[in-house]
Amino acid sequence: MISILKNYIRSQKNEIQQDPVLIRFSQALILVHFFTILFWFNQDFQNIILDLNQSVCWPFFTSCDVAKSFLSPLAGVILPAYFSLTILLFGLSFRKPQTVWWSLFWLEFIKLALSALDYRFMGNYHFIPHVITLYVLFFPQKRSWSKFWIFTLYIGAASLKLNWEWLSGASLSWKTPLDRPELLPWLAISGLIVEISGAQLLYFKNSMARWFGFFLLLAFHAVSFYWVGFFYPCIMLCVLSLIYFEIKDSKSPIAFKLHEKNLILPGCIWAAFCIFQVIAFSDARTASLDGMKRLASLNMFDARSTCKGLFIIHQDSSSIEIPFQNRDLPVRNKCDNIFFLAQARKICADSESHNPKVSAFLVAQRTSDSDFIDIVREEDICSRFKN
Numbered sequence: 082m083i084s085i086l087k088n089y090i091r092s093q094k095n096e097i098q099q100d101p102v103l104i105r106f107s108q109a110l111i112l113v114h115f116f117t118i119l120f121w122f123n124q125d126f127q128n129i130i131l132d133l134n135q136s137v138c139w140p141f142f143t144s145c146d147v148a149k150s151f152l153s154p155l156a157g158v159i160l161p162a163y164f165s166l167t168i169l170l171f172g173l174s175f176r177k178p179q180t181v182w183w184s185l186f187w188l189e190f191i192k193l194a195l196s197a198l199d200y201r202f203m204g205n206y207h208f209i210p211h212v213i214t215l216y217v218l219f220f221p222q223k224r225s226w227s228k229f230w231i232f233t234l235y236i237g238a239a240s241l242k243l244n245w246e247w248l249s250g251a252s253l254s255w256k257t258p259l260d261r262p263e264l265l266p267w268l269a270i271s272g273l274i275v276e277i278s279g280a281q282l283l284y285f286k287n288s289m290a291r292w293f294g295f296f297l298l299l300a301f302h303a304v305s306f307y308w309v310g311f312f313y314p315c316i317m318l319c320v321l322s323l324i325y326f327e328i329k330d331s332k333s334p335i336a337f338k339l340h341e342k343n344l345i346l347p348g349c350i351w352a353a354f355c356i357f358q359v360i361a362f363s364d365a366r367t368a369s370l371d372g373m374k375r376l377a378s379l380n381m382f383d384a385r386s387t388c389k390g391l392f393i394i395h396q397d398s399s400s401i402e403i404p405f406q407n408r409d410l411p412v413r414n415k416c417d418n419i420f421f422l423a424q425a426r427k428i429c430a431d432s433e434s435h436n437p438k439v440s441a442f443l444v445a446q447r448t449s450d451s452d453f454i455d456i457v458r459e460e461d462i463c464s465r466f467k468n
Contacts, residue, residue, distance in 0.1 A: 094182040096223055102326045103223055107181045108174050109322040110217060113210045114167045114188045116319070118160055120312040121195075121202075129199050130156040137200040137423040140376065143466075145198050152198070163191055182218065189214050200419055205379055206313045209234055212354075213320055220347045227323055228283065233351065235280035235298070237358045238379050242273045251448035256308055268304070275301045288328055295324045388416035388445035389453070392428055392462075395438040403428060405443065416445040418456045422465075429463035437463050 097103045131153050138145035152159065170184035193211070196202040212234075216226045246252050250265025258264060275297050282294025298321055302314040358379065390405025406424060407415050414420055421443045429437050441462035444453040459465065 104178050105326045106323045109319040111171045113319045116315045118164045127156045139200050206316045221343050232280045235276045239276040246447050246449045291328050386416040390443040393440040425462045439463050
């Protein structure tokens with residue numbers, strides 16, 4: 082079994098080492114970790130690790146506070162150590178290209194482990210490079226699959242914009258360029274067109290068409306900087322570098338055909354992603370407000386959602402009402418039920434009663450909606466968290 086695993090890893094390493102485009106692309110994916118560290122510094126990573134009372138655990142890792150308590154003595158050195166390792170391995174990948182696979186593997190392992198510590202480390206800007214890196218590390222036909230995923234991700238993102246919330250410009254209304262809100266629908270529709278056309282142009286045989294598609298997508302992310310900041314455009318620049326290296330290397334074959342060999346597992350992962358995208362698309366209104374429904378799909382709903390949340394602690398002869406605290410949450414998470422449930426879990430854990438009864442209610446609406454919808458409505462939320 083061990084020998085089979087070693088041979089498989091060796092074959093994956095060899096595929097990268099034999100392809101200059103894959104070597105450069107893998108180095109670009111290492112650079113993703115550099116930008117991640119800068120972003121986490123800005124996101125106050127250290128305090129998120131140290132603040133055990135306000136942990137927001139992923140639904141699949143509800144004991145994240147235990148892991149955070151173990152790492153809390155090291156909270157001040159985690160990012161500096163991660164940063165130093167990233168710079169070291171990035172430089173080493175140029176001097177010794179044969180190290181690029183292991184460098185990317187260990188950096189990805191570290192990032193996944195740190196991301197699992199708190200739900201606040203979620204986002205497309207992490208999800209997308211995670212998926213691409215998975216295929217570069219562990220599946221053959223890396224260029225074909227990576228390019229196919231780039232196409233899929235842009236088309237998937239565009240499909241989630243086919244609703245009035247996006248087309249009306251409401252998703253962008255939390256920040257208005259030049260104080261001219263009439264520009265928002267035009268910008269929103271233009272962004273949708275650029276994503277669809279840019280992704281399709283990447284598969285044209287004509288190199289000029291592919292260059293045009295590449296620069297269209299770069300322009301899209303350059304404009305998005307106004308709303309999302311530096312991190313997302315930088316991450317997508319690293320991901321799109323595959324297209325740049327492939328077109329520039331005129332001797333390289335155009336990676337647009339997927340062969341049948343070793344197709345089942347990576348194909349099943351791709352199909353599962355598409356299914357989750359279809360679910361999110363078919364239920365766009367609730368999926369845009371319900372974090373549970375978009376865990377395995379792209380999160381393209383950054384509208385200024387409005388919500389009302391309330392916890393009612395029932396006591397023997399009275400009750401205590403506690404409002405949902407979401408003032409400091411980012412736009413995408415203002416009404417996220419995963420944050421709401423994290424607060425519910427803490428209220429239940431802090432209760433002096435051995436069998437607390439807490440009712441929880443969360444209603445929300447998007448900017449373009451005329452009414453609120455129920456996201457959470459439970460009379461005894463604490464029963465959800467009992468082992």
